[in-house]
Amino acid sequence: MTEMAIQETAAEYPAFPMQRADPLGPPELYAELREREPISRIRMSVTGQEAWLVTRYDHYRELIRDPRVSADMYADNYPRQIPVPLELLRSVPRTIFHLDAPDHTVHRRLLTPEFTYRRIEGMRERTQQIADEYVDRLLEKGGPVDLMAELSLPMPSQAMCELLGIPPADRHIYHEWITLLIGTDTTPEQHAQAEITVVGHLEKLIAQKTEHPEDDLLSRLIARNNEEKLVSDRDVLNLARSLIAGSHETSANMITLSVLALLRNPEQLALLKADPSLDASAADEMLRYFSVSDAGTSRVVLEDIELGDVVLRKGEGVVASILAANHDPEVFTDPGRIDITRSPNNHVAFGTGIHQCIGHLVVKMQLGIVLGTLFRRIPDLRLAIDLDDVKFKNAAIRGVEALPVTW
Amino acid sequence: MRLNADRDRCVGAGACASTVPAVFEQDEEEGLVRLVTDRPESALVGVVRRAVSMCPAQAIRVSSE
Ligand code: HEM
Ligand code: SF4
Numbered sequence: 001m002t003e004m005a006i007q008e009t010a011a012e013y014p015a016f017p018m019q020r021a022d023p024l025g026p027p028e029l030y031a032e033l034r035e036r037e038p039i040s041r042i043r044m045s046v047t048g049q050e051a052w053l054v055t056r057y058d059h060y061r062e063l064i065r066d067p068r069v070s071a072d073m074y075a076d077n078y079p080r081q082i083p084v085p086l087e088l089l090r091s092v093p094r095t096i097f098h099l100d101a102p103d104h105t106v107h108r109r110l111l112t113p114e115f116t117y118r119r120i121e122g123m124r125e126r127t128q129q130i131a132d133e134y135v136d137r138l139l140e141k142g143g144p145v146d147l148m149a150e151l152s153l154p155m156p157s158q159a160m161c162e163l164l165g166i167p168p169a170d171r172h173i174y175h176e177w178i179t180l181l182i183g184t185d186t187t188p189e190q191h192a193q194a195e196i197t198v199v200g201h202l203e204k205l206i207a208q209k210t211e212h213p214e215d216d217l218l219s220r221l222i223a224r225n226n227e228e229k230l231v232s233d234r235d236v237l238n239l240a241r242s243l244i245a246g247s248h249e250t251s252a253n254m255i256t257l258s259v260l261a262l263l264r265n266p267e268q269l270a271l272l273k274a275d276p277s278l279d280a281s282a283a284d285e286m287l288r289y290f291s292v293s294d295a296g297t298s299r300v301v302l303e304d305i306e307l308g309d310v311v312l313r314k315g316e317g318v319v320a321s322i323l324a325a326n327h328d329p330e331v332f333t334d335p336g337r338i339d340i341t342r343s344p345n346n347h348v349a350f351g352t353g354i355h356q357c358i359g360h361l362v363v364k365m366q367l368g369i370v371l372g373t374l375f376r377r378i379p380d381l382r383l384a385i386d387l388d389d390v391k392f393k394n395a396a397i398r399g400v401e402a403l404p405v406t407w
Numbered sequence: 408m409r410l411n412a413d414r415d416r417c418v419g420a421g422a423c424a425s426t427v428p429a430v431f432e433q434d435e436e437e438g439l440v441r442l443v444t445d446r447p448e449s450a451l452v453g454v455v456r457r458a459v460s461m462c463p464a465q466a467i468r469v470s471s472e
Contacts, residue, residue, distance in 0.1 A: 065465065112419030112438030118426065120421070346461055356420050356463035 013050060015318060016042040016079075017294070023392045024261060024290075025336060030324040032057050039310045042319065044079050051079040051298075051317035053309075055324035056330045057348070059308055060297075063320050064353040069299040071355055077317035078300045081202045082181075084191050084367065093234065095242040097355065105229050105238060105355060111358055113224075114217050118406060120361040123163070127366055130159055131373045139377070143406030144384035145285040148256050151374070152403075156251035156366060164240060165209065165216025173201050178248040202237045217243075247359055250292055253399030255370055256361070258286040260390070261338055261376065263383055268340050273375050279368035282340035286367065288347035289338050291323035292398045322348055380407040408452050409470045410459075412440045416466035423467060426458040427451060431467075441462060 018027035033040050033054040042053045054060055063069060072078060074090050082089070090293055096107040113119075134155045152176065161171050177194045180186045206222060213219040225236055262269040262282075272282050286393060297320045305312045312318060326347045327335040350357035357363070375381060383390075384404035391401045410430070419438040430447045433438055438442035447455050459467045 065463070108418055109437065112433075114438070115420065115438060116433040116435070116438045117421040118433065118435075267420060344457055346457070350420075352463040354418050354464055356422075358420055361421050361425055376464035 013041045014053075015045040016051070016053065017045065017081075023390070024257070024264070026291075026323045026327050030321065030327065034324060034328065038306050044081060046081050046083050047079075049077060049079055051077070051319055052312055053317060053324075054307070055321040056308070057325040057328035060322075060325035060348060061322050063280065063298070063305070063307055063312075063318065063354055064297050064351060065349075066305060066353075067101070068165060068301065068303045068305050069318070070100050070302050071098050071104075071299060072100060075300040075315075075317075077315055079295065079298045079317040079319050083186070084188050088188050088192065093238060095238045096243060097246070097247070101354060107235065107391075108354070108358070110221060110224060110230060110236075110239060111243075114220065115358050115361065117361060120365060123159075123362070124365060124369075126162075127159060127369050128373070130155060130162075131192050131366075131369050132377075135373055135377050144404050145406070147259060147340065147403040147405045148252065148400065149402065152252040152255040152259075153248075153368070156255070157248060159366060160244060160247050160251075161360075163217050163245060163361070165214055165218045166205065170201060172195060174248065178245060181245060186359050188339055189252060191361075198241065199237065202240055206233065206237060206240075214407075220242075233363040243359070247362075249397045249399065251363060251366065253292050253393075253397055254286060254290065254367055254402050256285075256400055257290045257368065257398070259290065259374070259381075259405070260383075260400070261286060261289065262371070263381075264387070265338050266337055269375060271340055272372065273379060276376070278340055280364060281343065281345065281370060283364050283367040284345045284347065285338060285340045285342050286371075287349035287363070288326045288332070288342075288345060290398065291326045291347075291349050293349070293351075293368040294321055294323040294398065295319045297322060297353075297355070305359075378407050381405055382407065408447060408449075408455065409469070410435070410442055410445045410455070412442050413466045413468070414439045414441075416464045418464045418466075419443065420450045420463065422461050422463065423458045427454050430455055431458065 012031060018029050020027045038056045038059060040053050042051055044051060053116050054063060099107060122371060134151050140148055151287040157175060177198045179265065180194045209219045210222050213223055221236055221239065225231060262271065272278055299318045301312045301316045303314055303315055326349060328334050350360040393399045393401055417439045419433060421433055423440060424433050430443050430451060433439060433444055434441050459469055
């Protein structure tokens, strides 16, 4: 019986992701829930799974830092947003995103030397160069152009490929793969085919770099692992895959959405144009405001956990909403207002706990540079269509399909 | 203020080092936290506390002595 009964109750829970009246702002229901029922029940619209939704910042940090939650996407109740059957997903080994300690620690430690503050700062000059090259090309081309296609997607992708050591001619393979990976209407066949192509390509690349190491992240990763044999060759491949998967759409959408938001907030944009020292805090504020990876910190509960007034039971799924935490008025004054000078700005756009985004310093630097460079070099940049005509994407990572701009 | 950093807990994303480079750094081999000083000067106490609270892995501890 109960199956029907359960399904009926679940059908009454709000569907996740939730509707938004303002396509740039958070779903209106988040604020209401945070007040009324900060830990509530939802239904995942893609899979029909029931889960908890956490909407308060303090609960968010407490839960995501708790070792009694697991990031194992292959657990039955882990809240998923991809329409691919679990059996098929399970045929691909877990990447760093979905491993728990102590396995997670081994993978993470292979990457940490590559993402230190000092190393990332060492990439600043090259990042500025790349940003300038893209803006040069925009200026040569002349408006109107699709900013997504001409800057937001290719620029971070080029930066990541340079870092990893992926040859320019092969970069499109990864682009196509990610688009399918995060699309909500990808068929299982497309998913499987894209996996095969990417894995095949990475295998060849890793073989090459094992033979002939170069000065890039992938070569160093291979060498580091061969010294100590911490993980299998397949795991090295998966780490490379995770870096590409984690960085591609997130960075691209952040650039495009930030441009949109700044164009909608001329007084904030004027501040940014006038003062390059605001680039970094502008990036942080955009990351907080949009929280594009809203359900990025989904978890499944390993042991009963008391959180606020509720007990999350062993085996249940939880979406700890990054977007809701980052709009909690207890922590962020007037959270719906974009304030590029906000300080402090202790947002959790990159999560927290052991899985906190390893690329966060790369993103902050890159986003700050791109926004500052774009608007200072093309001060008349504006939308070439009405805001109402911008199409928002129906995917796990919030974004837009295209952004025609001109100047 | 006295600081203690636990490298076993550290997940090396560099939030501390980017917030207060005068107090926190990461070694080159492992990318994990190291203290530049375990007794930050009093002018830095506020920002150090913020870095401690934002450390995702709760790897930095503060004692008052
Ligand atoms: C706007 C850009 C980005 C956002 C909003 C973002 C967000 C996130 C979030 C929320 C997590 C935590 C997931 C969890 O706790 O389950 C995460 C993890 C991760 N991110 Fe990012 N990310 C971004 C860009 C990048 C970039 C550029 C890279 C690569 C350099 C990257 C690589 C990773 C990796 C490898 C993880 C997994 C870390 C682990 O599990 O230990 N991300 N990211
Ligand atoms: S913020 Fe915490 S986890 Fe990150 S490098 Fe510093 S000590 Fe390590």
